[in-house]
Amino acid sequence: MPEDREVTIYDIARYLNISAATVSRGLKNNPMISKNTRKKIAEAAKSLGYQSNTFASSLRSRHTHTLGVLVPRLNSHFMSSALAGMENAANRHGYNLIIAQSLEDVEKEKRNAATMFNKRVDGLLISLSYNTQDIHHLEPFFKRKIPVVFFDRVYPHDESTSVGINNQEAAYNITKHLISQGCRKIMHLGGNLLRNVYQERLAGYRKALEDHHLPFSKKLYLTGPLSEQAGADAARYILDLPAEERPDAVFSANDTAAVYCMLTLKTAGLRIPEDIAFAGFNNDPISRVIEPNLTTMDYSGDSIGNTAATYLINHLKGISNLYTTNAITLRADMVIRASSLKNKLP
């Protein structure tokens, strides 16, 4: 296809602003060309990734060496770390990344997917928007066997792989930790259940309650955008409850809502963790600045991004086969900090 281009002597000539004939001679170490120019040509050939091997050239001839990356928002701590991890892997293997954000809007996600398809990306890395219901917009990729890797906000599909963590287990463990600290009325701040990550965190929370014979109460389960505002609103909701109905702990599905809930409750005079313990999710920078520091789940965007991109590239290179792997589950580590330590460490 025309989009794939092997680096040629014309590219080197264009890059150095000299003639192709000079480049050709320089690459053959022809003494007609000054030593200095030959050095420049050799350096440029290396920088641009020039390959004189025509066999290698034909092998690659249907590839653009470009990966598409579709994310909900570029400007979250988690997503920028994931992108940094992908860039690292892609750069190491000679791939480029084209990026686009859906701004949590499925219609924009559809348009972005069409653009990536049309740009003839070799593969797609995608984390779904808040309100995506299905993945029909990815059908053109599946039909053409353009590999798709989901990361973080994933979707089950036979012909793609998902990279993420075990959200249910993580939420189970963090809820269990709160229970071990003597908490019995644990509130959960969750996100949109269309997204697996929030569905699984809710399931883990409920399972932990159940296993410890604690009731699940709808009054102690709030869903929303998990924003700063949502955190502050949750605090006001808690303060409005009769004292005997107030939760003694909050497990939030992200750190942002946890931190802004804490700040509002602190201003109202509640003590953390004595009156109400807190746990978040993500290990964002703010979790180490809030006082007391926030117990959270460390969940490296960098590793997820790096793993997803490496896996996609390995598939493209024929080193591994994406169609035989359903999911890659990475480690998530609970980081216990002062916000949840009512007793000693469990």
Add this chain to the structure above:
Amino acid sequence: MPEDREVTIYDIARYLNISAATVSRGLKNNPMISKNTRKKIAEAAKSLGYQSNTFASSLRSRHTHTLGVLVPRLNSHFMSSALAGMENAANRHGYNLIIAQSLEDVEKEKRNAATMFNKRVDGLLISLSYNTQDIHHLEPFFKRKIPVVFFDRVYPHDESTSVGINNQEAAYNITKHLISQGCRKIMHLGGNLLRNVYQERLAGYRKALEDHHLPFSKKLYLTGPLSEQAGADAARYILDLPAEERPDAVFSANDTAAVYCMLTLKTAGLRIPEDIAFAGFNNDPISRVIEPNLTTMDYSGDSIGNTAATYLINHLKGISNLYTTNAITLRADMVIRASSLKNKLP
């Protein structure tokens, strides 16, 4: 050039996995094609940006509609906001972004620039790495009249434009604010002077001291990577000074170093702002979580990214001319918070 591709009926056929003949008929609203299929074809044509106008096609024929973005690190709050702003502008105008990070290493920056050139980006958006000394590696772009826009960490060059804020004025104002609060021994935590942003912030700090007849003391000027560790180290440096030599305020060139300096000093028992006032730079999320909240300079990555990309695209479209503009300076607003308020508001 082969890299530029107008969307054709073959692209639509490939996208829908149907024949080009069917697409051609569908676009002509031929009743031989089912209504449902015609609808699908029309939608795909819209999504992919199909243009039947061949004149438009020839006008665009040397363009890839791709912009290269080179940044020091993808995973900082400022940079991810800038990227989000660029993506917004690019998406609105039908451009794609290819991204790469230098990880603050000039050698990687050089390789990334060569890759972008070779990918035939229509233009380049770049923020320089920590140790970049000159911009010889951008010469291929200048020679080929591929427009280059610097943002944030800029470099003066006749044939490009810089987008940023007036760092000197901002630093001057924030230092003046600390002086207005009664501070007389103001420490500055700065970054590498190779980068204009840190050089200009130092200059603004020094100018404010001078205008208020306060001496500049080398003992109260530390430079470093402005990391969490650098912030904590600065705190230990302060604590090791004899009491009478300690600063009564710190102006840090970023929020990260300011916040980690504050946390360490607080643990050592110093009161903020009573014993030592604080001001940072960037208005990162952590500045609104640290207690007391940090006075800082609000400096929107989103606007800088959006402006830089829009400006570059307008140049490519012939709406404005990049070669006649040296610099675009955006607003930066001082955000006064409790960390610097020793008196009432000035």
